[in-house]
Amino acid sequence: MYGASYAEAYRETMGDSPAIGREREREAFDRAIELMKRADAAEASAELRWEATSFLQRLWSMLIDDLANPANSLPPQLRADLISIGLWNMSRSDQILRGDASGFEPLIYVNTLIRDGLR
Helix, strand or coil: CCCCHHHHHHHHHHHHCHHHHHHHHHHHHHHHHHHHHCCCCCCCCCCHHHHHHHHHHHHHHHHHHHHHHHCCCHHHHHHHHHHHHHHHHHHHHHHHHCCCCCCHHHHHHHHHHHHHCEE
């Protein structure tokens, strides 16, 4: 549903002004957080959990690719920290899918902090 078209839109966003780019990133985090909250409900289906983790992993994969780009204007230490957070997000969501972790609460919390920092 979000695959290639979302990736293409994200790449186009990087060419926009920083304010527009941050707004679009906030929207993507809003979507990820919304999906995770729905998937965290006791009655959530496996399909909904997969949709939430899949969206989150695609989002962070694109962010990590951008953060790893030498042309990224963020300070190197901040980029490294965000990449580490992204890798943790991907690992934690894998654990949820495998049944090794229960609940999206830590992911919701961290991604909400990141989203709020984009303001």
